[in-house]
Amino acid sequence: MRLEVAAFGKLRGPGLREAADHYLKLASKFVDVQERELKPVSVPDKSVATRALVQEKEATLLLSTQKPGERSALYLLDEGGKTLRTEQWAQLLDSWRKDGLTQVTLALGSSLGFSPALKSQARGVLSLGPQTLPHELARVVLYEQLFRCSSLLAGHPYHVEG
Numbered sequence: 001m002r003l004e005v006a007a008f009g010k011l012r013g014p015g016l017r018e019a020a021d022h023y024l025k026l027a028s029k030f031v032d033v034q035e036r037e038l039k040p041v042s043v044p045d046k047s048v049a050t051r052a053l054v055q056e057k058e059a060t061l062l063l064s065t066q067k068p069g070e071r072s073a074l075y076l077l078d079e080g081g082k083t084l085r086t087e088q089w090a091q092l093l094d095s096w097r098k099d100g101l102t103q104v105t106l107a108l109g110s111s112l113g114f115s116p117a118l119k120s121q122a123r124g125v126l127s128l129g130p131q132t133l134p135h136e137l138a139r140v141v142l143y144e145q146l147f148r149c150s151s152l153l154a155g156h157p158y159h160v161e162g
Helices: 016-027 048-064 086-098 116-121 135-153
Strands: 002-008 032-038 072-083 103-108 124-127
Touching: 002 048, 002 135, 016 032, 016 135, 032 048, 048 116, 072 116, 086 135, 103 135
Parallel strands: 002 032, 002 103, 072 103, 072 124
Antiparallel strands: none
């Protein structure tokens, strides 16, 4: 099974690319993780109409790269999504493997988030916690969590509970 993290824009903040690469390298020992950076849509203003238009364009970009016919699933990362403990992330990852999925895409939106229409098309909407994170930092946190839960499934001692 391949995990794909799809995100809008490049990691530009100081140290974020290095941190992301560090956790991607660690996670790759246990799971096939690929990163796909999508070209961000220009946001001329933050009006309701512009927000809806940008979210629609981003949904089209995201869905256009999904491969039909594959046993795949799309999950969105959103602050309003379901929050999981590490063990629950690991159980979810394990269930994807057991269900025979060949690809799972975990999508991080831009600063405007995802449209309700895209949320309804996704298999699930997950959260990295109740706090609001900049989307660049959220990507690094997601990579660390993927390493943590995949290493937990492999019996590696990285994760310590309690």
